[in-house]
Amino acid sequence: MASTLRRAGDRAQRVSTLELFFDLVFVFAITQTSHLLLEHLTWTGAAQTALVLLVVWWSWNFSTWAMNELDPELPPVRVLLLVLMLLGLLMAVAIPEAWGDRALLFAGTYVAVQLLRHGFMTFVAAGPGTVERERAGRILAWFAAAGVLWVAGALAEGSARTVLWCVALVVDLGGPLALYWLPGRGRSPAAAWDVGAAHFAERFQLFVIIALGETIVLTGATAAEHALDLAAVTAVVVAFASTAALWWLYFSSIAVLTESRLHGSGDDRTTVARDIFTYLHAVLVAGIVVSAVGDEVVLAHPTEALETPALVATVAGPILYLLAQDLIRLRNTGTLSPSRTTAIGACLVVGLLGTALPALAVGALLVAVLVAVAGYDGWRRRHRMGPTMRAALARED
Structure with a gap:
């Protein structure tokens, strides 16, 4: 089943209507982010908004990398994208209070998006022993490591939350630069990705x-x-x-x-x-x-x-x-x-x-x-x- 969930060999496929529908959540998320900065025009507010924007961007960006490989016309992929869309909506709802009472909803839904998507890429959309499973598994491991920090930061308060979330963001942003290095297994070769x-x-x-x-x-x-x-x-x-x-x-x-x-x-x-x-x-x-x-x-x-x-x-x-x-x-x-x-x-x-x-x-x-x-x-x-x-x-x- 794994290979049948991936796009056909024709890499010139255009964007599907489901992907456009998925993006509607991020229209709302971007609006929420703008309002967050508008209501907190301070250096602290700017830094917090930057972190929130990068979280929004990272969740959308990796969904785009995934959908560059998966076939959006197939039911399992459609269900995945719709679930990710719902989680993204909940994350966007939490943005105004991401540094307050809704920190756990904000961080928890973000972590859920990353783990669910790449769990699907690893165990459903890729067969055992394939390059695709190896690559997706590496990314999943990095998201899991960062996820612990995101959730811990949401449960903490004050400066501890800021420190934990900044470290979590560094882990997330550093993954592609490190080519998802893992102990004893080295880096993933860049050629492992097939970009349409x-x-x-x-x-x-x-x-x-x-x-x-x-x-x-x-x-x-x-x-x-x-x-x-x-x-x-x-x-x-x-x-x-x-x-x-x-x-x-x-x-x-x-x-x-x-x-x-x-x-x-x-x-x-x-x-x-x-x-x-x-x-x-x-x-x-x-x-x-x-x-x-x-x-x-x-x-x-x-x-x-x-x-x-x-x-x-x-x-x-x-x-x-x-x-x-x-x-x-x-x-x-x-x-x-x-x-x-x-x-x-x-x-x-x-x-x-x-x-x-x-x-x-x-x-x-x-x-x-x-x-x-x-x-x-x-x-x-x-x-x-x-x-x-x-x-x-x-x-x-």
């Missing part, structure tokens, strides 16, 4: 859409709660333009670059997928989440100067987003993007000026920086094309 490039890249692109969609939801919900005078309407326009610029910067450039790199990576595909998607896309999504919080801050106080925590959040979102794209470019090509590196510096300047500017002006300047990068990308692509390609593109336009 088209499906894998599309899944991560769709998660970026989820995160961007959350910024639209937060913008609309915040605007609906305020009187729509000229300043508020302008702030809505600026917030939407910011989200549109984030979309443009990713899907007109980075998405194409990363998918192309994954297709052409050959024997190095697993390592490329790990670095670009598992790790660097987490920074990208964090930039989107923080940008959503910054948009809400501007919408709530468009004509007022922002206090330092709100100003930092407003500027940090675009910076994190551009930094992630810069690092993805570095991993892909070995060079940084001059436009994005310059734009990061420009955002820092906006942050310095923001102490003397109203929130709406800060938001508008950040949008101008993002639009400038997008415009430069478009100009550069056209400039590097030959006359025939430019003429074809003009006809399409």
Whole structure:
């Protein structure tokens, strides 16, 4: 039965409707994470939100790696994904009180997601003595070790919880880098993973859409709660333009670059997928989440100067987003993007000026920086094309 649960040899399969349905839970989880930061705009709140976001990301990310191998049309796989979806929903419900009364629900459901999924991958979806069982079993062992720390942290209080959860997160994040080393058995060879490039890249692109969609939801919900005078309407326009610029910067450039790199990576595909998607896309999504919080801050106080925590959040979102794209470019090509590196510096300047500017002006300047990068990308692509390609593109336009 094990081999029949896996995808067929055609690795060009696209994302299924069940996977899209599964992602709906993470729309809610991302919204909960944004609200957590919005309600705790302090360095402690930012650190706690970062941990929560990485937990959300890690549970979704490994489900994506698993579904890159499993066939979502088969009943056992469908049941697995639906159960994981329910557990993910309970985890998302617990996010606002993850550091309070719902710590055990938050950590317990996260651990259950990881153990159930890779228990299924190890004992149901892989046969005895196979490479797939060996690989999934290693991951399961690491999740079990981290799970003890997650549950212990949930049962502890104060600084003890923080320390235990940070150590648990280090174990979780360190597993792929260590290639799931086990005593006496060494590391798992990178070639043990079979990554379907088209499906894998599309899944991560769709998660970026989820995160961007959350910024639209937060913008609309915040605007609906305020009187729509000229300043508020302008702030809505600026917030939407910011989200549109984030979309443009990713899907007109980075998405194409990363998918192309994954297709052409050959024997190095697993390592490329790990670095670009598992790790660097987490920074990208964090930039989107923080940008959503910054948009809400501007919408709530468009004509007022922002206090330092709100100003930092407003500027940090675009910076994190551009930094992630810069690092993805570095991993892909070995060079940084001059436009994005310059734009990061420009955002820092906006942050310095923001102490003397109203929130709406800060938001508008950040949008101008993002639009400038997008415009430069478009100009550069056209400039590097030959006359025939430019003429074809003009006809399409």
